[in-house]
Amino acid sequence: MVPDGPFALHAGIATTRQLLSAMSYRTLVRRIRDGDVFRVLHGVYSLEPPDSACRLRALDLLLRDPVVACMNTAAQIYGFGTEPDSRTHILDPGVRVRSSPEIVVHQRIGAPLKKVDGRLLTAPSWTALEVARTLRRPRALATLDAALRSGTCTMIELENALMEQHGRRGIVRVRELLPHADARSESPMESEMRLVFIDGGLPAPELQYEIRDLHGQLWRVDFAWPDHRVAAEYDSVDWHSNSEAFKHDRMKIARxxxxGWVTVPAIVDDVRRYPAELCARIDLQFDRAA
Known part of the structure; x- marks a missing residue:
């Protein structure tokens, strides 16, 4: 086994120099080859496959000063990272750090900061706007929804961050979307589906609406138009790969x-490839209810 000493000093990471003080170069090479030790960055190794948190600690060690996380890395730490991103995003630490496939360095002079578990991050509202500016409209709304749902920022804070980022690329698109952001949205695809309704001119639905059946049981639907007794649900393929989930949904629709409620199901293709047809199906149910 690799000696614990060097790794214990810095929460599971160590520099090449520290490791070579405890083992020979040949032993280190063998441990890396056998998968006992992993390269994090040039000159820094860990006992576990590196993730963003590990890379942040490695940068702290290399630079001898804590780095500031931003963009998707900060969003993941805050709990509203909707976009898969294995890279580690940091603010320019003021010394020479090059971007690489694992590390992305950003120039954001004057960005407000917040400390979380001892790590400085760009403030949550600023982070949400920064990430949303880089995304397509549906995913931008998903990020804004998730930021509100995480409880790390409020609508007022997002509006203030919007003013702070005035004039930056993509901010106009985010400004148009922000009034529609809603903390009740429980998944990115629900956010995308709601944007389809907005763009299609449908009335604003109630989110996570509860309906009591004849047996007294409460059922919650993703979207509801109570005046028409029409509901819409996003059906995930992963969810329906489970037989129990399939039976649950069939009972829900029947109950x-x-x-007197009609449920309109939708899958990812309905949302992303055939949005007009999805809106037309819901509009048809409105006509029938009338």
């Missing part, structure tokens, strides 16, 4: 039908 809602018993109390």
């Amino acid at each position: 809602l039908q018993e109390v």
Whole structure:
């Protein structure tokens, strides 16, 4: 086994110099080859496959000063990282650090900061706007929804961050979306589906609406238009790969039908490839209810 000493000094990471003080170069090479030790950055190794948190600690060690996380890395730490991103995003530490496939260095002079578990990050509202500016409209709304749902920032704070980032690329698109952001949205695809309704001119639905059936059981639907007794649900393929989930949904649709509700299901293709047809199906149910 690799000696614990060098790794214990810095929460599971160590520099080449520290490791060579405890083992020979040949032993280190063998441990790396056998998968006992992992390269994090040039000159820094860990006992576990590196993730963003590990890379941040490695940068702290190399630079001898804590780095500031931003963009998707900060969003993940805050709990509203909707976009898969294995890279580690940091603010320019003021010394020569080059971007690489694992590390992305950003120039954001004057960005407000917040400390979380001893790590400085760009403030949550600033981070949410920064990430949203880089994304397509549906994913931008998903990020804004997730930021509100995480409880790390409020709508007022997002509006203030919007003013702070006035004139930056993509900010106009985010400004148009921000009034529609809603903390009740529970997944990025629900956010995308709601934007389809907005763009399609449908009335604003109630989110996570509860309906009681004839047996007294409460059922919650993703979207509801109570005046029309029409509901819409996003159906994930992963969810329906489970037989119990499939049976649950069939019972849910039947129970809602018993109390006069019509449910319109949608999958990812309905949302992303055929949004007009999805809106038309819902509009048809409105006409029938009328």
